Amino acid sequence: MIRSLVILLALAAPPDSIDVLPESVVTAYRQPDKVIPAQTLQGERLERLNALSVADAIRYFSGVQIKDYGGVGGLKTINVRSMGSQHVGVFYDGVQLGNAQNGQIDLGKYSLENMESVTLYNGQKGTAVQSAKDYASASAVYLQTRTPVFRNGRRTNLKASLAGGSFGTVNPSVYWEQRVGARASNSFNAEYLYTTGRYRFSYRKKDGYDTTAVRQNGDVRALRVEDGFFGRIPDGNWRLKFYFYDSERGYPGAFVREEPGKFRHEDRQWDTDFFTQGSLYKEWGDYHVNASFKYAYDYLHYLSDPRLDVSTMYVDNRYRQQEAYASVAQEYRITRRWDVDLAADYQFNTLDADLVNFVYPSRHTVLTALSTSLRLEKLKLQGSLLHTFVADYARQAGAAAGHRSHWTPTAVLQYTPFESRNLSLRAFYKRIFRMPTLNDLYYTFIGNKYLKPEFTAQYNIGLTWDRTFPKSRLRKAGISLDAYYNEVENKIIAMPASNQFQWTMVNLGRVGIRGLDAAASASMAVGGVTADLRLTYTFQKAQDFTDPESPWYGGQIPYIPWHSGSLIAGFQWKAWHLDYSFLYTGERYEAVANIPENHAQPWYTSDLSLSRGFKAGAHELKGTLAVNNIFNQQYEVVKCYPMPGTNFRLILSWIL
Numbered sequence: 001m002i003r004s005l006v007i008l009l010a011l012a013a014p015p016d017s018i019d020v021l022p023e024s025v026v027t028a029y030r031q032p033d034k035v036i037p038a039q040t041l042q043g044e045r046l047e048r049l050n051a052l053s054v055a056d057a058i059r060y061f062s063g064v065q066i067k068d069y070g071g072v073g074g075l076k077t078i079n080v081r082s083m084g085s086q087h088v089g090v091f092y093d094g095v096q097l098g099n100a101q102n103g104q105i106d107l108g109k110y111s112l113e114n115m116e117s118v119t120l121y122n123g124q125k126g127t128a129v130q131s132a133k134d135y136a137s138a139s140a141v142y143l144q145t146r147t148p149v150f151r152n153g154r155r156t157n158l159k160a161s162l163a164g165g166s167f168g169t170v171n172p173s174v175y176w177e178q179r180v181g182a183r184a185s186n187s188f189n190a191e192y193l194y195t196t197g198r199y200r201f202s203y204r205k206k207d208g209y210d211t212t213a214v215r216q217n218g219d220v221r222a223l224r225v226e227d228g229f230f231g232r233i234p235d236g237n238w239r240l241k242f243y244f245y246d247s248e249r250g251y252p253g254a255f256v257r258e259e260p261g262k263f264r265h266e267d268r269q270w271d272t273d274f275f276t277q278g279s280l281y282k283e284w285g286d287y288h289v290n291a292s293f294k295y296a297y298d299y300l301h302y303l304s305d306p307r308l309d310v311s312t313m314y315v316d317n318r319y320r321q322q323e324a325y326a327s328v329a330q331e332y333r334i335t336r337r338w339d340v341d342l343a344a345d346y347q348f349n350t351l352d353a354d355l356v357n358f359v360y361p362s363r364h365t366v367l368t369a370l371s372t373s374l375r376l377e378k379l380k381l382q383g384s385l386l387h388t389f390v391a392d393y394a395r396q397a398g399a400a401a402g403h404r405s406h407w408t409p410t411a412v413l414q415y416t417p418f419e420s421r422n423l424s425l426r427a428f429y430k431r432i433f434r435m436p437t438l439n440d441l442y443y444t445f446i447g448n449k450y451l452k453p454e455f456t457a458q459y460n461i462g463l464t465w466d467r468t469f470p471k472s473r474l475r476k477a478g479i480s481l482d483a484y485y486n487e488v489e490n491k492i493i494a495m496p497a498s499n500q501f502q503w504t505m506v507n508l509g510r511v512g513i514r515g516l517d518a519a520a521s522a523s524m525a526v527g528g529v530t531a532d533l534r535l536t537y538t539f540q541k542a543q544d545f546t547d548p549e550s551p552w553y554g555g556q557i558p559y560i561p562w563h564s565g566s567l568i569a570g571f572q573w574k575a576w577h578l579d580y581s582f583l584y585t586g587e588r589y590e591a592v593a594n595i596p597e598n599h600a601q602p603w604y605t606s607d608l609s610l611s612r613g614f615k616a617g618a619h620e621l622k623g624t625l626a627v628n629n630i631f632n633q634q635y636e637v638v639k640c641y642p643m644p645g646t647n648f649r650l651i652l653s654w655i656l
Contacts, residue, residue: 388435
């Protein structure tokens with residue numbers, strides 16, 4: 001289009017006044033209409049964040065708890081508004097990541113190296129032409145990788161980086177983008193990570209004294225390779241992605257203060273994950289279609305040896321998951337202000353394991369979502385109705401759970417009271433359910449095929465305000481505030497059976513969560529310095545109402561702080577960038593019993609990074625020095641899993 005405009009101007013102008021303009025490319029991130037509360041880190045702000053994995057970035061969102069079992073290799077799962085990690089859908093380039101075995105996605109596996117944006121939605125995304133899966137979680141995280149952009153007529157983009165730092169960390173990576181013809185492109189990204197995971201930490205022995213120990217068995221060797229193809233068609237686009245991840249890591253285990261060094265914790269885990277997925281979007285006037293597919297294969301090998309840790313049983317198990325998924329979503333615009341959407345998804349999961357008396361389950365899931373959106377002058381209304389049908393099968397006769405069929409609604413409202421549109425009010429209600437995982441139902445000696453699904457009900461009211469100031473040092477400012485109440489019914493918990501070594505899954509839990517999420521952001525310029533600030537705060541009262549006869553009835557559920565917050569501040573002067581981030585987690589309890597012995601003190605961390613870019617002809621060199629936990633805070637996210645103290649990373653990048 002730009003070239004066509006240049007030609008028209010040239011033809012219209014006199015011969016002696018022709019100025020040929022150089023071709024330029026304007027790029028921007030297309031933001032969906034965020035009627036439902038959403039938080040986003042993207043572009044340069046995400047790149048400059050002192051974070052290694054997706055889990056490190058999501059910590060800065062309000063209403064989020066990341067369960068981190070320590071170090072680079074420790075398991076990292078997300079809990080949004082205290083409803084549990086199984087109620088959070090994680091989407092990678094628009095298609096949900098799956099784990100039918102236990103329902104948890106380890107966010108530590110996913111790097112920020114090629115990530116374009118990370119977005120968290122409470123409720124659901126609520127944009128047009130989305131899959132039925134987008135409606136099927138209480139909250140959703142969207143990980144969007146980079147789409148190739150070629151400037152100034154370039155056909156190739158290349159970036160090579162080498163990072164190293166504390167704990168013997170070595171992290172090389174390469175990112176290559178190539179234009180393929182006029183309408184297609186390819187991106188290739190490979191990254192290797194090695195770390196010993198050995199770091200010092202301080203602790204206090206029971207009735208003893210402060211001392212220092214070294215975290216053991218936290219080493220990681222991981223390789224990630226991604227290859228993506230992108231193309232444009234008339235009134236549409238397509239994309240295809242291949243993903244491979246292979247790792248070996250140690251699990252350091254819990255550190256027992258009373259008898260330090262007694263348990264060596266030599267547990268090991270091997271992961272090999274592969275998936276391929278693709279999507280096609282096409283418009284025919286007022287009718288739009290988005291089709292997508294996915295195939296995934298996950299292999300996990302876990303080894304635990306009681307000769308090295310007497311508190312465990314011998315485990316040497318291998319698990320294999322396969323998933324096939326297909327989706328077709330359609331939208332029809334009845335009028336300029338009113339559209340209707342219909343989406344249908346099918347998913348098939350299998351789980352194999354070398355466990356005694358394993359039933360080898362498989363699961364068919366069919367989701368159908370009907371939604372509509374009405375946009376008036378000051379009022380926006382959205383509504384959806386989701387039907388979920390789940391059918392399980394097993395090789396052993398009578399071992400499979402019964403079929404499940406449920407309808408769950410969502411209603412969303414946004415009101416803009418003033419013409420300036422700087423202020424908008426919003427509210428939503430959503431009911432959703434979570435099918436028990438295959439482990440919950442069928443794990444040998446533990447599973448319970450009679451489990452009921454967990455149901456959640458979400459109520460949210462909030463407001464957003466944002467404004468730009470073109471002639472002021474304060475260029476932009478924004479505020480969002482949301483109050484909510486969530487309830488989880490039939491919560492699935494583990495209970496001891498015949499003895500403490502045999503547990504079973506039962507429906508006993510009921511949790512009520514009252515909370516407040518607040519966020520403020522600002523961009524300003526003073527002299528030659530520009531600054532971007534983002535501040536978040538969360539209050540949560542998450543109570544356990546499982547057993548009215550329990551002395552802990554109504555107590556705060558484990559690991560949920562009453563108060564938490566974060567601050568991100570970025571400063572730029574010429575080619576220099578200085579970035580500071582702060583995390584705060586308030587007091588909480590580490591068990592159901594809210595007693596002094598289970599009380600956990602607040603903790604906070606501060607991270608700092610300094611970077612500078614250098615031009616070398618057509619190339620660019622960039623160096624970054626990052627220091628994490630600069631005040632050497634000694635803390636634990638999960639009891640007996642100490643986190644690293646002060647550590648650093650040095651990153652060198654070469655960009656073609």
